[in-house]
Structures are given as C-alpha cells and as structure tokens.
Amino acid sequence: MQYPDSISQIKERAANIRLRMNHLADLAGVPPSxxxxxxxxxxxxxxxxxxxxxxxxxxVQEELRLRDYLLTLHPIRNEETAA
Structure with a gap:
C-alpha cells in the first residue's frame, strides 16, 4: 500500500476522489485547519x-472504501468465465 508523504500529495489524492479536506480531517480526527x-x-x-x-x-481507508463500493457496482469478471 502506498502512503502519501506530504500534505500536497494528500491534497492531490483527496481532490482526485472528490474528498474535501474538512471531511478528511474529520475522518482522521484532526482539526480542519x-x-x-x-x-x-x-x-x-x-x-x-x-x-x-x-x-x-x-x-487510504476512504480510497479503499470507494474502491470496494465501485467493485460491488462493477465487478471485474474473468474473461474466460465471461464467455
């Protein structure tokens, strides 16, 4: 698992999944500021x-939660079993 090592990387990855920093702060248990x-x-x-x-x-927990949610909506099927 790859963890970001700077606040800039965290902000960029959060923006990519449309996760607001205030919400991320709440999830992490730190003040929004x-x-x-x-x-x-x-x-x-x-x-x-x-x-x-x-x-x-x-x-990372939020990314994994989102990944799991999307996989339930769009399961990845093995090409051999799909035919």
Missing amino acids: TAHAKTPDGRERDVRSSTLRKLAEAQ
Missing part, C-alpha cells in the same frame, strides 16, 4: 509526521 495546512499568507506549512500519518491512513 490542520488538514488545510496553510499559513496566514497562504503558503503551505509543515505538518507533524504523526498528523500526516493520520491523514494519510484516513485517506
């Missing part, structure tokens, strides 16, 4: 490694 990781002047701030790990784990 921590998940956004912005300084007052708009630059990205450093996030503690433990917080980054919580966000990454919550994101």
Whole structure:
C-alpha cells in the first residue's frame, strides 16, 4: 500500500476522489485547519509526521472504501468465465 508523504500529495489524492479536506480531517480526527495546512499568507506549512500519518491512513481507508463500493457496482469478471 502506498502512503502519501506530504500534505500536497494528500491534497492531490483527496481532490482526485472528490474528498474535501474538512471531511478528511474529520475522518482522521484532526482539526480542519490542520488538514488545510496553510499559513496566514497562504503558503503551505509543515505538518507533524504523526498528523500526516493520520491523514494519510484516513485517506487510504476512504480510497479503499470507494474502491470496494465501485467493485460491488462493477465487478471485474474473468474473461474466460465471461464467455
């Protein structure tokens, strides 16, 4: 399993599955301001490694949940058994 190692990667992957950072923060049990990781002047701030790990784990769990949901809707069939 591949975990993101920066807040930028987490934000990008979250955007790819339309997961809002506020919701991700809620899933990870951290404040929304921590998940956004912005300084007052708009630059990205450093996030503690433990917080980054919580966000990454919550994101991966959401990705897996979404994957499993989609696979129930669109199962992958073996070509040999489909014929």
